[in-house]
Amino acid sequence: MNETPHERRSEDPWRVFKIMSEFVDGFDTLSRLGPAVTVFGSARTKPDSPHYKSAVAIAEGLARQGLAVVTGGGPGIMEAANRGAAKAKGPPSVGLNIELPFEQGGNRYANVSVDFHYFFTRKVCLVKYSFGFVFMPGGFGTLDELFEVVTLVQTQRVPAVPVILFGRDHWQGLLDWSRHTLEAGGTISPGDVELMRLTDDPQQVIDWILEYRRSVGVPEVPAAFR
Numbered sequence: 001m002n003e004t005p006h007e008r009r010s011e012d013p014w015r016v017f018k019i020m021s022e023f024v025d026g027f028d029t030l031s032r033l034g035p036a037v038t039v040f041g042s043a044r045t046k047p048d049s050p051h052y053k054s055a056v057a058i059a060e061g062l063a064r065q066g067l068a069v070v071t072g073g074g075p076g077i078m079e080a081a082n083r084g085a086a087k088a089k090g091p092p093s094v095g096l097n098i099e100l101p102f103e104q105g106g107n108r109y110a111n112v113s114v115d116f117h118y119f120f121t122r123k124v125c126l127v128k129y130s131f132g133f134v135f136m137p138g139g140f141g142t143l144d145e146l147f148e149v150v151t152l153v154q155t156q157r158v159p160a161v162p163v164i165l166f167g168r169d170h171w172q173g174l175l176d177w178s179r180h181t182l183e184a185g186g187t188i189s190p191g192d193v194e195l196m197r198l199t200d201d202p203q204q205v206i207d208w209i210l211e212y213r214r215s216v217g218v219p220e221v222p223a224a225f226r
Helices: 005-010 012-030 050-064 077-088 119-128 140-154 168-183 202-216
Strands: 036-040 068-071 093-098 112-116 130-135 163-166 197-199
Touching: 012 093, 012 112, 012 119, 036 050, 036 077, 036 119, 036 140, 050 068, 050 077, 050 163, 050 202, 068 077, 077 093, 093 119, 112 119, 119 130, 119 140, 130 140, 130 202, 140 163, 163 168, 163 202, 168 197, 197 202
Parallel strands: 036 068, 036 130, 068 093, 093 112, 130 163, 163 197
Antiparallel strands: none
16 A cells, blocks of 8 residues: 555654664764765766776776775766776775666675665765765766765865866866856856866876875865764
8 A cells, every 4th residue: 555645754754763874874984984085977887988997097096095985886987986996905995875776786896885775865975075076977966966066165165175077078068058157147156167177187187186185184074064
């Protein structure tokens, strides 16, 4: 027998405990990592894609510099980044997996995994313990995560951490639209687009993140998440 909307709503207070448990599991695991970088991107990217290969190279390079690599734990770009981090045999290769009826399944290269039911608890954990963010080409989920992070930086809820877009062929149009429509229309401020950096060079990604780490020392958890 199907539940009515009222019956489902009556269970909402109890869902708080499931939400709390996801935060506790995520925080407990990630608080032990040390400095970390989160890599976002499409679950649909194939291993023969140049972007997949670039994600492997970026994550491997970051891990060789002592940085944990965090992803959404699934296939595609997430698998590529976990694969690169695992290849370096250094800090953890972390996957924060979401339960979905299609597409998402944990990849075998994440040697530290946390499972989530709620997107919002997972997103907090993808951001909370990282001091740099790499956005490979992706779809709606990647765009959602990108604008969440940029909004936190724009509103100074987190420091001006590196927010790096990889792949001019994918991202240039979005940046142009942001300037010509959002900034020109006054819905964002001049300079907000520059909160995002764009490159096609895996080594440039690594260099930008290492430069930021040198400038701030060992990054702390942003005040927004304490």
